[in-house]
Amino acid sequence: MKKRSSILQIRGEIGRGWYLGGVAGTFVIVLALWSAASWGGWVERTFLPTPLQVLEQFGNQIVSPEFWNHVGISISRVSIGFLLACLVGIPIGIFAGTFRFAEAVVLPQSEFIRYMPATAFVPLIMVWAGIGEMAKIWVIFLGCIFQIILMVADNVRSVSGELLQVSYTLGATRRQAIQQVLLRAVMPDLMNTMRMMIGWAWTYLVVAELVAASSGLGFSILKAQRFLNTDVIFVGIITIGLLGLLTDRAFAICHKRFFPWLEGGR
Amino acid sequence: MLSAARITLTDAEPAKLKISGESVSKMYRSKNKQLLALDRVSFQVFENDFVSFVGPSGCGKSTLLRILAGLEEASDGTVLVSGRTIEGPGADRGMVFQSYTLFPWLTVRENIEFGMTLKNVPLFEKRAVSDRFMELVGLTKFAKSFPKELSGGMKQRVAIARALAANPEVLLMDEPFGALDPQTKEAMQTMLVDIWQKEKTTIVFITHDIEEAVFLSERVYVMDPNPGRIRAEIAIPEDIKRHPDGRDAEPFLKLKKQIVSMIGHHHD
Ligand SMILES: Nc1ncnc2c1ncn2[C@@H]1O[C@H](COP(=O)(O)OP(=O)(O)OP(=O)(O)O)[C@@H](O)[C@H]1O
Ligand SMILES: [Mg+2]
Numbered sequence: 001m002k003k004r005s006s007i008l009q010i011r012g013e014i015g016r017g018w019y020l021g022g023v024a025g026t027f028v029i030v031l032a033l034w035s036a037a038s039w040g041g042w043v044e045r046t047f048l049p050t051p052l053q054v055l056e057q058f059g060n061q062i063v064s065p066e067f068w069n070h071v072g073i074s075i076s077r078v079s080i081g082f083l084l085a086c087l088v089g090i091p092i093g094i095f096a097g098t099f100r101f102a103e104a105v106v107l108p109q110s111e112f113i114r115y116m117p118a119t120a121f122v123p124l125i126m127v128w129a130g131i132g133e134m135a136k137i138w139v140i141f142l143g144c145i146f147q148i149i150l151m152v153a154d155n156v157r158s159v160s161g162e163l164l165q166v167s168y169t170l171g172a173t174r175r176q177a178i179q180q181v182l183l184r185a186v187m188p189d190l191m192n193t194m195r196m197m198i199g200w201a202w203t204y205l206v207v208a209e210l211v212a213a214s215s216g217l218g219f220s221i222l223k224a225q226r227f228l229n230t231d232v233i234f235v236g237i238i239t240i241g242l243l244g245l246l247t248d249r250a251f252a253i254c255h256k257r258f259f260p261w262l263e264g265g266r
Numbered sequence: 267m268l269s270a271a272r273i274t275l276t277d278a279e280p281a282k283l284k285i286s287g288e289s290v291s292k293m294y295r296s297k298n299k300q301l302l303a304l305d306r307v308s309f310q311v312f313e314n315d316f317v318s319f320v321g322p323s324g325c326g327k328s329t330l331l332r333i334l335a336g337l338e339e340a341s342d343g344t345v346l347v348s349g350r351t352i353e354g355p356g357a358d359r360g361m362v363f364q365s366y367t368l369f370p371w372l373t374v375r376e377n378i379e380f381g382m383t384l385k386n387v388p389l390f391e392k393r394a395v396s397d398r399f400m401e402l403v404g405l406t407k408f409a410k411s412f413p414k415e416l417s418g419g420m421k422q423r424v425a426i427a428r429a430l431a432a433n434p435e436v437l438l439m440d441e442p443f444g445a446l447d448p449q450t451k452e453a454m455q456t457m458l459v460d461i462w463q464k465e466k467t468t469i470v471f472i473t474h475d476i477e478e479a480v481f482l483s484e485r486v487y488v489m490d491p492n493p494g495r496i497r498a499e500i501a502i503p504e505d506i507k508r509h510p511d512g513r514d515a516e517p518f519l520k521l522k523k524q525i526v527s528m529i530g531h532h533h534d
Contacts, residue, residue, distance in 0.1 A: 162365060165361075170381040173384075
């Protein structure tokens with residue numbers, strides 16, 4: 001009785017066993033459905049490979065230098081595009097969240113552009129930037145930067161006004177209030193924003209690589225599609241998923257490390 | 267009892283005026299309505315004084331304090347602190363808020379040192395001052411703790427220490443104990459009186475707890491709402507402060523009752 005109620009309790013703590021059980025359980029169910037669909041013949045093999053096929057293909061790929069080449073190129077594109085977007089977007093976002101005038105100059109425009117689908121810009125970017133490396137980086141950069149500006153501005157605006165006021169009554173100048181209160185207080189949220197945005201960066205990368213590339217994971221997925229190698233497509237998708245998971249975990253661990261003072265600790 | 271040992275200004279030396287408010291008004295304007303939060307409020311606070319403002323919710327207590335802090339501007343009237351007009355917030359007027367406003371990324375010690383850090387006070391000097399204030403509020407053991415590890419009462423003690431460590435001429439307190447349970451509240455009040463005597467600071471205190479105001483203050487301003495006005499100024503007589511029974515003493519209870527009835531049914 002006690003145990004059951006604790007699972008359904010709002011934000012109630014559950015044992016580690018229950019948590020891991022939940023994680024493993026869903027994983028097993030998905031795997032079981034997939035197995036049933038492929039081995040059970042519900043779906044044709046060419047459309048849906050069996051888990052074993054994918055695993056085997058994964059084994060093949062993981063030892064091939066070409067695969068690692070694709071992985072390396074994709075990672076470098078995402079990193080460069082994302083870092084550039086952060087480098088430009090975060091300061092702009094901070095200004096927009098701090099000063100009303102900067103907000104007027106930046107936010108309504110970003111809000112508007114944000115709703116234009118970045119993916120629809122891909123052809124235009126190809127026209128402007130060609131199909132070289134820069135084109136892919138531009139797609140990621142443009143896809144991320146307006147979101148980053150808006151989210152960072154929002155992060156900055158949600159810093160408690162009372163903390164700023166306290167700092168003034170302790171003798172802070174405007175510059176000190178920005179440096180020692182605003183920027184310090186916004187860091188955890190800023191990092192969460194980056195954590196979310198890097199996921200988007202991967203999406204835009206794949207879009208760019210699907211349209212115009214001769215390397216990278218997106219390209220390898222596209223190439224596999226031409227030959228109906230669905231298992232290779234699966235490997236590509238899962239690889240991107242794993243890379244995403246890795247970066248996400250890395251962000252989560254750093255977040256804990258960097259901000260031990262954070263309330264709630266999640 | 268601490269309350270029995272209070273220091274008061276001697277008659278020989280006339281008290282120096284620290285803060286003076288001369289028909290201070292504050293009008294809040296929004297699109298289509300105006301709200302007179304303060305209506306020609308006048309008051310005086312002397313050096314080493316402890317003055318409280320009491321009154322029902324919405325009578326403009328916080329507004330008044332924020333004007334003194336320089337966080338808000340009066341619409342009319344003059345406010346002088348140490349003879350000068352107020353030009354925005356500054357380290358000469360420390361403030362303790364009702365809500366917990368410690369910097370969560372700084373430890374207790376770093377929070378207390380914040381004002382000195384802003385002024386680039388040398389480390390050894392900072393350490394000495396923060397040591398002293400941590401001892402004063404009884405938190406020496408928590409020097410390295412983050413605010414999230416502290417209880418509400420402890421947080422407010424740090425906030426008081428932080429304000430004092432910046433060496434202000436006046437300490438402004440806006441219902442600093444409003445969120446605390448009765449036991450903690452009483453302990454904090456005793457501690458505050460103790461600090462006030464040791465540090466010889468000037469304190470302006472806001473509360474709607476009349477008992478708190480009578481216990482702490484030298485003088486109490488009673489306010490009325492809509493618009494915020496000062497209804498009465500009450501000096502707390504010596505015999506109440508020095509009474510060995512403290513808050514349970516007959517004259518204490520009588521004065522408290524008198525103020526409560528003055529505020530009438532507005533009181534909450
Ligand atoms: N920024 C503001 N804009 C408009 N009206 C305001 C603003 N701040 C306060 N007021 C109004 O001014 C009046 C006085 O507010 P104030 O916060 O000073 O009251 P208070 O006495 O501190 O009340 P409480 O005991 O609830 O804290 C209230 O009617 C409030 O609605
Ligand atoms: Mg108030």
